[in-house]
Amino acid sequence: GQQLNQSPQSMFIQEGEDVSMNCTSSSIFNTWLWYKQDPGEGPVLLIALYKAGELTSNGRLTAQFGITRKDSFLNISASIPSDVGIYFCAGRRFKTSYDKVIFGPGTSLSVIP
Amino acid sequence: DTAVSQTPKYLVTQMGNDKSIKCEQNLGHDTMYWYKQDSKKFLKIMFSYNNKELIINETVPNRFSPKSPDKAHLNLHINSLELGDSAVYFCASVKSGQGIGNEQFFGPGTRLTVL
Numbered sequence: 001g002q003q004l005n006q007s008p009q010s011m012f013i014q015e016g017e018d019v020s021m022n023c024t025s026s027s028i029f030n031t032w033l034w035y036k037q038d039p040g041e042g043p044v045l046l047i048a049l050y051k052a053g054e055l056t057s058n059g060r061l062t063a064q065f066g067i068t069r070k071d072s073f074l075n076i077s078a079s080i081p082s083d084v085g086i087y088f089c090a091g092r093r094f095k096t097s098y099d100k101v102i103f104g105p106g107t108s109l110s111v112i113p
Numbered sequence: 114d115t116a117v118s119q120t121p122k123y124l125v126t127q128m129g130n131d132k133s134i135k136c137e138q139n140l141g142h143d144t145m146y147w148y149k150q151d152s153k154k155f156l157k158i159m160f161s162y163n164n165k166e167l168i169i170n171e172t173v174p175n176r177f178s179p180k181s182p183d184k185a186h187l188n189l190h191i192n193s194l195e196l197g198d199s200a201v202y203f204c205a206s207v208k209s210g211q212g213i214g215n216e217q218f219f220g221p222g223t224r225l226t227v228l
Contacts, residue, residue, distance in 0.1 A: 033216060042117075042203050042219030043156070050213055086154055100169055101217065103156040 004104035006089055012110045019076040021107045023089030031092040032065050032072040033101065038085045046087075047074070079111050116140050117220035119204050125226045126194060133190045134223045136204030144168075145187035146217065147179060148203040156203070162187055163209055191225075199227045 005024050013019060023032070031050055035043035047058050049065035049072060056063055060077045072089055089104040117138045126132055136145065146169070147159040161169035162181040176192040187204060204220040 035219075037154075040222075042205075042221050044219070045216050048213075048216050088156065100158060100161070106154050106156075108154075 004089060004091055004102055006087075006104040006107050008107060009105070010108040010110070012112060013079055015079060015081060015111050015113050017079055019079055019083070019109060020073065021075075021087060021109075022071060022073045023091075023104050024071045025091060025102075026070065027091075027093070028069040029091030029093055029102075030069070031094075032063070033090040033092070034061075034063050034072070034074050035088045035090060035103075036085050037088065037106075043088055076109075079109075081111050081113055084109060084111050117204055117206055117218050119202075119220040119223050121223060122221065123224050123226075125228065127228055128194055128196060130194050131190070131192045132194060132225070133188055134202055134225070136187045136189075136220055138185055138204075138206040138218070138220075140206060140208070140218060142206035142208045142218075143184050144207050144209050145181065145184075146205040146207075147187065147189050148205060148219075150201040150203060150222070152200070160187075160189075194225075194227045196227050199225055201225070 033048050034046045036046050037043045047056050047063040052069050053067050054065040063074045086106040086108050088106045090101045092099050092101045120135050144163045146161045148156050150156050159173050160179040165181045178190045181187045201222045201224050203222050205217040207217045
């Protein structure tokens with residue numbers, strides 16, 4: 001079945017550093033999503049991407065929809081302690097929002113003050 | 114003004130028991146989901162309902178039975194609980210249609226522990 005891979009699996013960084021993580025798939029997706037999960041909470045949508053090559057920012061976060069439609073990247077600039085959490089990428093084959101979303105295994109981010 | 118709410122937040126029970134967890138959304142969405150997050154944090158979809166009709170049913174044991182009494186509610190009943198059912202269960206909802214700017218909202222989760 002469809003599967004997403006995320007790397008790195010976990011990261012420990014100093015406050016103020018920039019962070020990069022990516023998500024790859026063997027299948028093409030038409031929508032890429034990035035969610036963040038804080039401890040004890042549900043995932044929260046950070047950025048949604050709908051077009052190959054699209055680059056979208058949300059504050060210090062920037063995500064890109066890979067041109068092959070098989071990958072996506074998330075960058076966080078000038079990390080702060082509240083960036084700690086698990087970052088999930090997710091892909092959807094079709095643009096209809098109720099279609100099944102496949103989640104990656106997550107990247108766990110720890111920020112050292 | 115909670116968007117997607119789940120009850121209970123925590124559920125501890127003995128193996129073999131039957132339990133239900135409930136989800137409600139006040140966003141006017143017409144599609145709701147149940148996800149299971151295991152100890153490795155992997156999120157896996159279980160079920161999805163659109164306008165009270167089951168549209169996604171992944172390979173889930175028959176002991177799990179979802180019920181959607183109306184578009185705003187999706188409940189999950191689990192029979193004969195097993196140790197492997199211990200996980201965090203998330204409810205999510207979305208308004209169907211073109212996806213642009215219209216993605217799933219997740220509830221806070223229900224942590225189920227089976228002893």
